[in-house]
Ligand SMILES: Cc1cc2nc3c(=O)[nH]c(=O)nc-3n(C[C@H](O)[C@H](O)[C@H](O)COP(=O)(O)O)c2cc1C
């Protein structure tokens with residue numbers, strides 16, 4: 210891919226250009242939630258030159274780059290769709306992957322008409338795992354139908370949501386599942402090139418994917434005439450430079466093109482005019498990882514897993530405040546209480562204050578709503594979300610003022626700057642909550658200001674960063690009213 214020569218100085222937009230995460234401590238939401246477990250590390254995290262919002266080690270939070278501990282990994286679904294090889298110790302080489310039946314779905318797909326593959330994905334009920342939960346088949350259909358001599362596929366491997374380490378383990382332990390899925394996707398929608406946009410905070414995944422791509426090319430799973438078919442396809446690995454907004458699909462496209470990674474106004478949607486204005490399919494890593502299984506086992510088998518309009522399995526990653534933090538493959542429909550109390554085994558250091566699922570841009574679930582089933586519409590109905598599936602619990606060490614301050618500080622730091630309420634309003638809310646955080650009270654007038662900014666974020670934001678901040682704020686107004694009111698004089 211080429212970069213845009215008209216914007217040569219765009220590197221200063223990013224937080225980690227030219228910086229390796231190395232041993233740096235993290236200040237993502239899971240590390241914030243567990244800051245009382247290691248106050249010194251948390252202090253270092255907050256005072257380093259560039260902030261690091263999530264290293265994908267939330268099970269060991271507060272974490273640092275050099276941490277090599279691994280989480281518990283378990284399957285709690287009738288059938289493992291994504292974690293089967295990961296739970297068995299991983300399949301990093303082509304040999305181990307094919308030993309587990311890998312690349313047979315690709316061979317099968319290449320004998321099938323592209324339209325029939327798209328139809329199977331539509332019928333499976335698979336929805337995007339990157340956050341929005343959009344029906345994957347519908348997106349594949351749009352790119353399949355788009356006219357154009359050139360189309361692209363992009364794997365969104367930016368996994369920026371603090372609290373999530375789902376894609377990280379897929380890429381590190383099962384890299385060929387992602388490669389196989391991308392080749393199938395390219396064949397189905399009529400693309401000849403893909404790229405994986407990987408965040409720089411995952412240096413191990415970078416090394417493993419680079420090797421896996423070289424091995425796949427050498428074994429004939431990538432390149433010209435794949436498996437002696439007439440289909441040719443290749444994948445490029447592109448590394449981010451530390452910017453949460455680059456996980457948003459249109460900012461991501463701008464980043465690949467070398468432009469300022471601002472969110473694009475839609476329409477046109479990427480399916481119609483995406484990377485370099487060509488029809489582009491953008492899917493999250495976990496979404497893609499389910500594709501070989503669906504091709505092999507059939508859409509109907511996939512549909513039988515899950516419940517309601519949320520079919521199949523979902524990976525959830527639990528933070529270090531749980532007694533059993535780890536990565537779990539579950540079926541949709543499991544009550545949040547089961548995730549918190551059975552899988553996670555309850556909290557380590559005190560009473561549950563609330564749960565945030567799917568990153569900081571989502572509502573907090575209070576203890577009285579734990580019986581809500583884990584499903585897109587069901588969580589949406591209580592102002593929460595499935596999101597990408599990071600599950601972060603907070604105990605009573607975290608006050609509402611501290612939480613609001615942390616989340617809006619994150620929002621302000623990561624805003625792309627295109628919408629004023631997000632660029633300036635989130636910074637203002639961060640300032641408003643500095644006083645209650647230091648045991649004083651914010652002036653009463655600032656409560657009205659908070660409400661105005663939250664309303665502006667909800668109604669005028671171009672992307673989910675701004676609207677997500679508002680969703681979080683609404684959940685605090687709704688479920689933590691007393692503690693919020695007490696922040697003001
Ligand atoms: C602020 C913001 C950040 C996002 N970050 C990610 C991310 O890190 N990874 C991801 O897969 N999707 C992310 N998304 C969602 C993508 O825009 C897009 O919906 C997703 O890549 C589509 O793939 P899917 O349909 O497979 O989920 C983000 C969205 C927003 C608004």
Ligand code: SF4
Nearest residue numbers: 625627628631672675
């Ligand atoms: S809501 Fe924020 S991050 Fe999203 S487009 Fe607007 S300014 Fe950019």
